[in-house]
Amino acid sequence: MNTKVTIAGVEFQNPIMEASGTFGSGMEYSEFVDLNSLGAVVTKGVANVPWPGNPTPRIAEVRSGMLNAIGLQNPGVEVFCERDLKFLEQFENTKVLVNVCGHSAEEYIEVVERLANEPRVDMLEINISCPNVKEGGIAFGQDPKAVEEITRLVKSHAKQPIVMKLSPNVTDIKVMAKAAEAGGADAISLINTLTGMKIDVERQSFVLANKTGGMSGPAVHPIAVRMVYECANSVKIPIIGMGGISTWEDAIEMMLAGATAVSVGTANFYNPTATTDILAGMIDYLERKKINDINSIVGIVK
Amino acid sequence: MNTKVTIAGVEFQNPIMEASGTFGSGMEYSEFVDLNSLGAVVTKGVANVPWPGNPTPRIAEVRSGMLNAIGLQNPGVEVFCERDLKFLEQFENTKVLVNVCGHSAEEYIEVVERLANEPRVDMLEINISCPNVKEGGIAFGQDPKAVEEITRLVKSHAKQPIVMKLSPNVTDIKVMAKAAEAGGADAISLINTLTGMKIDVERQSFVLANKTGGMSGPAVHPIAVRMVYECANSVKIPIIGMGGISTWEDAIEMMLAGATAVSVGTANFYNPTATTDILAGMIDYLERKKINDINSIVGIVK
Amino acid sequence: MKIKETATVIHQEELASGIFRLVLETKICDYAVPGQFINIFPNDGSKLLPRPISICEINKEYGLMVVVYRVAGAGTKEFSELKLGDRVEVMGPLGNGFPLEGQKAIVVGGGIGVPPMYELARQLPGDVIAVMGYRNDDLFLVEEFTDVASDLIIATDDGSVGTHGTVVDAMRENHLTADVIYACGPKPMLKAVAEYAKEKDIKCYVSMEERMACGVGACLGCVCQSTEKDDHSHVNNKRVCKDGPVFLSTEVVL
Amino acid sequence: MKIKETATVIHQEELASGIFRLVLETKICDYAVPGQFINIFPNDGSKLLPRPISICEINKEYGLMVVVYRVAGAGTKEFSELKLGDRVEVMGPLGNGFPLEGQKAIVVGGGIGVPPMYELARQLPGDVIAVMGYRNDDLFLVEEFTDVASDLIIATDDGSVGTHGTVVDAMRENHLTADVIYACGPKPMLKAVAEYAKEKDIKCYVSMEERMACGVGACLGCVCQSTEKDDHSHVNNKRVCKDGPVFLSTEVVL
Numbered sequence A, B: 001m002n003t004k005v006t007i008a009g010v011e012f013q014n015p016i017m018e019a020s021g022t023f024g025s026g027m028e029y030s031e032f033v034d035l036n037s038l039g040a041v042v043t044k045g046v047a048n049v050p051w052p053g054n055p056t057p058r059i060a061e062v063r064s065g066m067l068n069a070i071g072l073q074n075p076g077v078e079v080f081c082e083r084d085l086k087f088l089e090q091f092e093n094t095k096v097l098v099n100v101c102g103h104s105a106e107e108y109i110e111v112v113e114r115l116a117n118e119p120r121v122d123m124l125e126i127n128i129s130c131p132n133v134k135e136g137g138i139a140f141g142q143d144p145k146a147v148e149e150i151t152r153l154v155k156s157h158a159k160q161p162i163v164m165k166l167s168p169n170v171t172d173i174k175v176m177a178k179a180a181e182a183g184g185a186d187a188i189s190l191i192n193t194l195t196g197m198k199i200d201v202e203r204q205s206f207v208l209a210n211k212t213g214g215m216s217g218p219a220v221h222p223i224a225v226r227m228v229y230e231c232a233n234s235v236k237i238p239i240i241g242m243g244g245i246s247t248w249e250d251a252i253e254m255m256l257a258g259a260t261a262v263s264v265g266t267a268n269f270y271n272p273t274a275t276t277d278i279l280a281g282m283i284d285y286l287e288r289k290k291i292n293d294i295n296s297i298v299g300i301v302k
Numbered sequence C, D: 001m002k003i004k005e006t007a008t009v010i011h012q013e014e015l016a017s018g019i020f021r022l023v024l025e026t027k028i029c030d031y032a033v034p035g036q037f038i039n040i041f042p043n044d045g046s047k048l049l050p051r052p053i054s055i056c057e058i059n060k061e062y063g064l065m066v067v068v069y070r071v072a073g074a075g076t077k078e079f080s081e082l083k084l085g086d087r088v089e090v091m092g093p094l095g096n097g098f099p100l101e102g103q104k105a106i107v108v109g110g111g112i113g114v115p116p117m118y119e120l121a122r123q124l125p126g127d128v129i130a131v132m133g134y135r136n137d138d139l140f141l142v143e144e145f146t147d148v149a150s151d152l153i154i155a156t157d158d159g160s161v162g163t164h165g166t167v168v169d170a171m172r173e174n175h176l177t178a179d180v181i182y183a184c185g186p187k188p189m190l191k192a193v194a195e196y197a198k199e200k201d202i203k204c205y206v207s208m209e210e211r212m213a214c215g216v217g218a219c220l221g222c223v224c225q226s227t228e229k230d231d232h233s234h235v236n237n238k239r240v241c242k243d244g245p246v247f248l249s250t251e252v253v254l
């Protein structure tokens, strides 16, 4: 059976990645998961310089999901290259997607250029959809003109293929997908988190120091499936689908809706072997259904 | 202790309503709940003529929520007045909000005019946010200009105060709230359902005949709280908050975020006494916190 | 009168592969009639919607109600793990039951449509012929029907027991006639039974199934198409939960 | 080595009002040291995140681990209903434990910070003085500390037992000194203990608390402010779950 999928010329041994920010650079979860068995590791968002992130509490639980307001804490691209990319060198079968964040176009470009000659970087995921930072992030991702522009700019500086990561906090995701495509994106990934809020009724104050946070987990899955479906039927570039995937059924659902590959995020937090468990379940499903090539289920539900 | 709240001059004995479409006109739940103890009954969306709604399946379960694609099946405003409004006459302590739907401005106006002289109608909730009908509904609710226009038009024909019901499927809910306010809305209510999708992986087809459905239930609550908060800090007109309220904590959270009243929808399906249970819990909370007037918690978390 | 309450599990056993018999202590049985159903709610907080399950047996004396269900997904899986003394939320009785008619009745059940016919067969005033369809020889409730029906005819898809084929094949084979037919099972079976009834000019009641949310007629989720304009929405849609689940076969589009 | 597995409940009892002692059979105990914690996962599918709970007692011989927790919300409420034989998902051991140091140590626990000091007191090589703070006379683990500490000093907020006041009031009252202090409890208490230690020039370890998601250092949810740039993100943030929960009192901003 073939489980290989190809996105922008990069071949993945299988369509399972973990979602940026939920897995570090893989180091912490390597005690539970053989990173070499994943399609790709998608690293935590990295900026040109270290970012301290938001004050705590940064985490809140909601029903069938969670809110986070990490605020893209990261050590900056230098340390990232020296430590995280170096660590990832040993996992030869697995591709590496580096998630890139910035407050401004210049900052994105600085990171992209620094990564240009790093052989371990197979693809760049450009995060224009983080709801937890004041400038940059989601501001880029909610206006189609800005999406197209930043895509074009990043693309012109990038050596590796670029995946634009879209925000679900928009009226029409198809418009954003088309803007990314028009700007020259090699692929899109969605969804990033939905902006939510939790108030502690006893303390009469916000649970998160940042007031709002990004919602993820199974609660957002139906919205993610809908958006992946809408995009798959609007653009020709491939889609990496994510949002609440925690079982193999969720992953298959996302592929049937039109995703070529899928990322697993929040599920890692309650099941550290979620990625490999999901992959095993998908393979069982394909065998049971006598499907020889995983690519043949992509987007077949119309 | 005062539990009375006032919206657009209409006084409600308490801030608990049930959400349109989840309670019929109250008849079916009157075996479980004394309708006379609610702040208001909000009726299922009614159009100028009977609507058959969508094909089945219309219901799908998702984690901590559900999808529905009823498609606004309703008997038309004539039957509604003769049967449902008549039934509601006996509950004198409870206000009646009639939820109005239409495919076009003309259809909304026809309903609003038919209801103008019905004494049992205390307020109109104008549904410009239903994701389950092809024309009308959400199309009005996703464009600020359209929101303002339809609000102005309905307001000019309405005898009762109007509440504009907003869609959460937008980039910036504040813009929609301001548009409704500019159009002359007496209040806004939010959120309607978030558009979602579920695919049956065994049958490789959509679970809902309509493909997409509106997501409701606890899963959407953090998004609803965030949006109510954003609107409360953007407009001066009062807000009826809803979306996933199933416990008294959820209701208090919504009021702390800025809602003057709250609606309970999906929770009725798994707890037919959800409305009165929630009211009892809220009163306990206020007593425990020695709060004499429920109005004093509205929007105090900033 | 409808009740929502926490019922206590008195007994549970697996009757056939994946088919469970659950005995609940619940006041619902005081008001229940055959053909009605109850909503059972998963305890797991992520599964909100009711699982509608037909009433299989009512024991008013002891306040007990029996349901028989197939493990179809996560909710029924959870139910199958309930043990003596466990507690589970239930609501009912819901819908309208079968009118009890006729000197001679045929009760027809297919698959998981078998159980609701049992209490009906017990309560019918006249002679009862039971026609039950199963996939294979993994039968259930056979003794029960043997006790209450004057005749029990079995059909299996694989021919391992009784007639090789459907319940309608079995009815034809046995040239069955009666004053009234009651049927519960998958839609194609209901359609075939309704056609048989029409041919033989027998009155026929069918029990329908649809995805539900409220279970009480409020949400309009569970409609089936009716041949005439319905009283509620005036649009040829009947609510399975409130106007049904039992309908005259001529009332609904099968 | 960290493990995620399904543990079996061996015993549960309520030690004081709302304070439960849960004994689990889990392989985690093979690798655990005092001061580490485990993640316990609710069985309810709508509650996804782990509940971090400190290890109170390790019994490697029988493969048992004891945790003591307070019912604080829905997750711990669910745990409090676990009975012998029930199964629950756990992950651990997580974080770094207390370094075992000194000829004479003071172990300080406040409220639900009391339990983690027990296994520490058992394993410390030198003399141990235990100083435990409670709200009122609803004490717990007193016998246990009496057995393992050379002295047990109690402080209560309402003065019903021991010193009327905080653990630090009790430490001052008894003019306590030692080579090292270990403390777990609410942040204001940790701050006061750290100040006492500084005054007396005693090395001091504190165990910190923060909202967590992954528990393994991946999500950056649980950071506390560190006095120096941290090794991981280079931004004065240490991860409680991975770099802690035990820190030198001088390493972190209290």
Ligand SMILES: Cc1cc2nc3c(=O)[nH]c(=O)nc-3n(C[C@H](O)[C@H](O)[C@H](O)COP(=O)(O)OP(=O)(O)OC[C@H]3O[C@@H](n4cnc5c(N)ncnc54)[C@H](O)[C@@H]3O)c2cc1C
Binding pocket: B060, B061, C037, C049, C050, C051, C052, C053, C054, C055, C067, C068, C069, C070, C071, C072, C073, C074, C075, C076, C077, C112, C115, C116, C208, C209, C210, C211, C212, C245
């Ligand atoms: C009036 C009525 C009576 C029924 N009586 C019985 C009975 O006596 N025994 C029995 O085994 N089954 C019966 N069913 C079917 C039973 O309701 C479903 O098998 C059950 O709800 C599946 O739940 P699940 O969580 O295991 O499956 P899932 O697929 O996980 O359920 C997901 C959602 O879909 C709904 N759903 C799934 N299948 C059906 C279905 N076939 N009909 C309606 N809703 C469904 C569930 O209620 C739930 O809301 C009846 C259905 C209806 C409408």
Ligand SMILES: Cc1cc2nc3c(=O)[nH]c(=O)nc-3n(C[C@H](O)[C@H](O)[C@H](O)COP(=O)(O)OP(=O)(O)OC[C@H]3O[C@@H](n4cnc5c(N)ncnc54)[C@H](O)[C@@H]3O)c2cc1C
Binding pocket: A060, A061, D037, D049, D050, D051, D052, D053, D054, D055, D067, D068, D069, D070, D071, D072, D073, D074, D075, D076, D077, D112, D115, D116, D208, D209, D210, D211, D212, D245
């Ligand atoms: C390292 C560490 C060790 C701990 N050891 C113990 C212990 O030994 N005994 C004990 O009783 N408690 C301990 N706690 C606190 C315990 O984790 C919380 O009381 C518990 O998670 C509350 O869960 P809940 O579902 O009952 O509350 P809820 O408020 O419903 O929980 C909602 C969410 O918030 C998180 N949360 C709530 N309170 C806290 C808190 N104080 N700290 C961290 N997360 C929290 C929960 O984990 C959950 O994700 C420890 C916390 C940490 C960080």
Ligand SMILES: Cc1cc2nc3c(=O)[nH]c(=O)nc-3n(C[C@H](O)[C@H](O)[C@H](O)COP(=O)(O)O)c2cc1C
Binding pocket: A019, A020, A021, A022, A044, A045, A068, A070, A072, A099, A127, A130, A165, A191, A192, A193, A215, A216, A217, A218, A220, A242, A243, A244, A245, A263, A264, A265, A266, A267, D213, D219, D221
């Ligand atoms: C704690 C946390 C941190 C995240 N950090 C990032 C990030 O740095 N960059 C990014 O593009 N997305 C980030 N995300 C979003 C996820 O990559 C993913 O898009 C989202 O969580 C939805 O998937 P899930 O429901 O499977 O978690 C983060 C999510 C979580 C929960």
Ligand SMILES: Cc1cc2nc3c(=O)[nH]c(=O)nc-3n(C[C@H](O)[C@H](O)[C@H](O)COP(=O)(O)O)c2cc1C
Binding pocket: B019, B020, B021, B022, B044, B045, B068, B070, B072, B099, B127, B130, B165, B191, B192, B193, B215, B216, B217, B218, B220, B242, B243, B244, B245, B263, B264, B265, B266, B267, C213, C219, C221
């Ligand atoms: C079955 C169903 C039918 C609904 N019908 C309507 C409707 O007719 N008009 C309307 O404005 N909203 C309708 N809604 C939306 C609800 O009124 C409410 O805005 C939404 O469900 C969020 O609240 P909840 O999470 O408490 O259900 C419907 C929702 C459901 C679940």
Ligand code: FES
Binding pocket: C211, C212, C213, C214, C215, C216, C217, C218, C219, C220, C221, C222, C223, C239, C240, C241, C242
């Ligand atoms: S399930 Fe709501 S009307 Fe039938």
Ligand code: FES
Binding pocket: D211, D212, D213, D214, D215, D216, D217, D218, D219, D220, D221, D222, D223, D239, D240, D241, D242
């Ligand atoms: S909880 Fe994720 S880093 Fe600590």
